Amino acid sequence: MLSKDEIASYHKNGYLMVEDAVSPSQLDELRRLTAQFIEASRDVRESNAVYDLDKGHGPDTPRLTRIKIPHKQHPYFWEVLRNSRMTEVLASLLGPDTAIITSKLNTKAPGGGAAVEWHQDWAFYPHTNDDLLAFGLMLEDVDAANGPLMVIPETHRGPILDHSMNGVFAGAINPDDPLFERDKIVTLTGKAGSMTVHHARILHGSAPNVSDRPRYILFYEIAKADAWPILGAASYIHELGQRRFWEDLQERIITGKACLTPRLETVPVRMPLPPAPDNSSIFKTQESAGAKSAFR
Template identity: 25%
Template structure:
């Protein structure tokens, strides 16, 4: 399998010709979402919460992650190290394909959908690391900007243990100017967008374990440091329309989760053991 760049450098991204503008969903006949939800996504840039998993499924998923995290940390990793997990772990591959998630994503992205990303963001109790205000699309060598992130709560996520926060409506402003994060900010990522509320309205995204939200790749979002005594873990699942193009080898990450990929651009790796 061709190697892909895990974290593109700024120079690599700057060399690409990317369409980083919001493409509103035009779907007069959604199959699962209501028409007003489509309108709300186009206006606000996100939808939440969705509750489709049983308590048993939620518990099984948490136990699976607990075991996976223990193995990763024993091997020298940390609670943020489990990325591109669908290419390594069959259970995550299955969650990425789960029709209860993909049905809603397909109503936003169209009949041909690629799942290309899966990353556990796990803030341990009191870990002190924030996720600064950023846009997902800024980090990705994808074009055009027709992608969404599903944030699936493994643990309850609320304001006390640093749930996500959004700037509603900010996705319509296009790609924003950011600055490199200062080391004193203790940021999980390396970009920071200042004065976020000039772009829209601050809203929080509390989710119970097993619930998920969906947000545009251009929506400004982040989360505060978890200073509580409770863990806050979520699994981010990344999807795009099959007509999106990936540079820097990232097409190797993509698997078909709905419909087809007529161009054959995305590699469609088999389910891992």
């Protein structure tokens, strides 16, 4: 479990670093599975339901931006979330009843793996309250050169910035926004097995990987069970219908049980509409909408 000081720090700053979030054997298995997925991507020619391909991808040089929804691609990614120190951290910050929103294994290739422009997760999927967070489990050592997560502390208690460009939702803020305070950026590095935690409303991004090593971070995006999604966000759940939605909700419960009484709070909401020409991933959203880069 987290200490009172760690919990207080998370609520004040909007982020936290946790060491040894999984056991050495769990880390080894996650690495093994990741290597298998990357190896299998050599024969993939275009992005699909499993892979987002980066520029330069090919059979001799597999380059991915992401393995999509890994907890649905292999059960171990789900098992480790429910049975590790991550589970304890989740209980400390969100309580006994939690549900997954999505997961992704971001795999920045060496020598220029794609940046993630500055954004707030909340802009993509507003809910009835903001008890939402993301875990970022480092599968390899992450340093300043290979595209670590960066955050701006305390922005989770501020406004939701404009994420639009060219008349559509771009999934990124304009780096010229006066509320984007570069001088307050904190870079989150750590050893393999360490985990970042960040609130869904905190401003964050990550630069290209300019090192000669890959950067593998497994992200889980999670909500307290009484936080219900608002119609209009880019989510598959709105296409399910009532019966399938209920079945899907049961499958997404990490700890505890589903909540049928959503908690309504006064939270800032700006709907992610109109959608970008290609909103199949954050990378495609930012690129197709013409998001302005903060890393050039």
